[in-house]
Amino acid sequence: METFDAIVVGLGAHGSAAAAxxxxxxxxxxxxERFARGEGRGSSGGWTRxxxxxxxxHPWLVPMAQAAWDGWRALEVETDQPILTETGGxxxxxxxxxxxxxxxxxxASFGLEHELxxxxxxxxxxxxxxxxxxxxGVLERQAGALRADRANAGHLAVAERAGARLRFGAQxxxxxxxxxxxxxxxxxxxxxxxxxxxxxxxxPWITELVPDLRFPIAIEREVPMxxxxxxxxxxxxxxxxPIWVLRDGDTMYYxxxxxxxxxxxxxxxxxxxxxxxxxxxxxxxxxxxxxxRAWTSRRMPAANGPLVHAEVCLYANxxxxxxxxxxxxxxxxxxxxxxxxGHGFKFAPVIGEILADLVLDGVSPxxxxxxxxxGRFGATTGR
Ligand SMILES: Cc1cc2nc3c(=O)[nH]c(=O)nc-3n(C[C@H](O)[C@H](O)[C@H](O)COP(=O)(O)OP(=O)(O)OC[C@H]3O[C@@H](n4cnc5c(N)ncnc54)[C@H](O)[C@@H]3O)c2cc1C
Numbered sequence: 564m565e566t567f568d569a570i571v572v573g574l575g576a577h578g579s580a581a582a583a584x585x586x587x588x589x590x591x592x593x594x595x596e597r598f599a600r601g602e603g604r605g606s607s608g609g610w611t612r613x614x615x616x617x618x619x620x621h622p623w624l625v626p627m628a629q630a631a632w633d634g635w636r637a638l639e640v641e642t643d644q645p646i647l648t649e650t651g652g653x654x655x656x657x658x659x660x661x662x663x664x665x666x667x668x669x670x671a672s673f674g675l676e677h678e679l680x681x682x683x684x685x686x687x688x689x690x691x692x693x694x695x696x697x698x699x700g701v702l703e704r705q706a707g708a709l710r711a712d713r714a715n716a717g718h719l720a721v722a723e724r725a726g727a728r729l730r731f732g733a734q735x736x737x738x739x740x741x742x743x744x745x746x747x748x749x750x751x752x753x754x755x756x757x758x759x760x761x762x763x764x765x766x767p768w769i770t771e772l773v774p775d776l777r778f779p780i781a782i783e784r785e786v787p788m789x790x791x792x793x794x795x796x797x798x799x800x801x802x803x804x805p806i807w808v809l810r811d812g813d814t815m816y817y818x819x820x821x822x823x824x825x826x827x828x829x830x831x832x833x834x835x836x837x838x839x840x841x842x843x844x845x846x847x848x849x850x851x852x853x854x855x856r857a858w859t860s861r862r863m864p865a866a867n868g869p870l871v872h873a874e875v876c877l878y879a880n881x882x883x884x885x886x887x888x889x890x891x892x893x894x895x896x897x898x899x900x901x902x903x904x905g906h907g908f909k910f911a912p913v914i915g916e917i918l919a920d921l922v923l924d925g926v927s928p929x930x931x932x933x934x935x936x937x938g939r940f941g942a943t944t945g946r
Contacts, residue, residue: 564747564755564756565757566758567728567757568585568758569761570593570595570748570756571764572738572763572764572765573596573763573768574719575715576711576714576718576907576911577766577911578762579722580718581915582727582915583721583725584918586724586725589725590760590919590923591726592722592728593728593758594727595735596729596732600729604845605765605768605840605877607715607766608876610710610712610822610828612711612714612908613707613709613806613819613909614708614909615628615806615909616628616675617652617654617665617670617675617701617706618665618906619661619662619665620906621884622672622673623931623934624885624910625672625675626673627910630912631912632647633912635647635709635714638717639717641717642720644717645713646709646717647707649706650707650804651706652706652805652808653689653700653805653809655698655701655808655809656700658697660810662809666703670701675704677702677703677704680702682694682698682699685700689804691794691866692862692863693861693863695811698809698811706805707801708806708819708820709909711908718912733750733751734751735749735765735772738772745760746758746759746761746896760898760922760923761896761897761898761922762900762922763900766879767782767877767903769899769901773891773899776891776937778881778887779881781879782879783833783834783877784836784837784877785875785876785905786830786834786851786875787873787874788829788852788873789825789827789829789870790829790867791869791871792827793864793866793867796821799827800821801821803820804820811858814858815833816831817831817832818863818866825871825872826872829859829866830855840877843877847874852873880904881940884904884906885934886914887935888901888902888914888932889921889935889937889938890922890925892937895925899937900914900918902914913930
């Protein structure tokens, strides 16, 4: 049996960041990923993600988002490729909506550079938006778009460069405490490997790896889409419009500026269909596209051009719309993260470091770990 210092199971955004963090600290790392390299059937697929600092969902996440921003900049240097494009971020809706009050609390509490804009001013600055009259927006300066594909590949490259072994098409089917200490993992092909530390970052499949902890995670089908604009693409590029999240009625819409390679990203935050990660319908149909077009035709007609691409991606939601990042209550050398709820990607450089801290030192002193505790839903028991 081959042995390592640490084994990371699941190489999406957080597992690849954890593999890089551990390998940078001199750990001999094995990374196991069920699907092919870059296949992205969990939560990290697709080309791009937003990075927002004001964080209207949970303003207390602002310092973590700021640290993550620096982490992405550092990864760009480490991998010599662009990952983060600064665009500014617009968070808009009726004045009393949670998106506006949350973003306002975030910018005020942390002194973030921002402006408050009414509907007419939003349209004047960026004619692509045609918001309802009662819409107001918080525009923060520091926000942008991440190339998710390069971000994941970058963390994996850093890990490999530091000696990590990565296996793709390697599905973990069991992990257990080893007789002489540490842990053993077994993959579907029957291979067994050992390590002192184990990091479980299986995204929507995390409950399969720790069924005893009974995490109340709901897996939701999402359909990000990319369109060609009906106007000159140059006027809706990353140097012209911000990333944006807009509440209209009960629904939150979001988008990322036009990229000549990819198109203009646009979708709905929380599509509302739930299921088992292996059972969720992966096909995108006419009704999915029509649902987005019904809104863009009213509120962003200039974005309603030909569809470039659409795919299914999964949210893993906790009841409080945040993350679970913790050590296993009955196995101190095991740490896990379910960090999605539709907004976890941006934090990957920080969460990778937290997971390395948890398995190597037992604590991650820089962050409010009680907010991420596995036991906060009252269901953890341990094996
Ligand atoms: C449509 C969409 C838009 C989003 N937009 C944003 C955004 O703008 N900004 C933002 O910050 N966040 C966003 N998010 C959330 C963000 O993408 C997630 O928080 C993040 O990708 C979670 O990464 P992960 O590594 O935890 O999970 P995953 O990416 O799902 O990785 C888990 C990996 O584990 C593997 N795995 C599972 N079981 C096993 C096993 N038994 N053995 C081996 N491997 C296994 C899976 O194949 C998978 O690759 C969005 C998510 C979606 C779906």
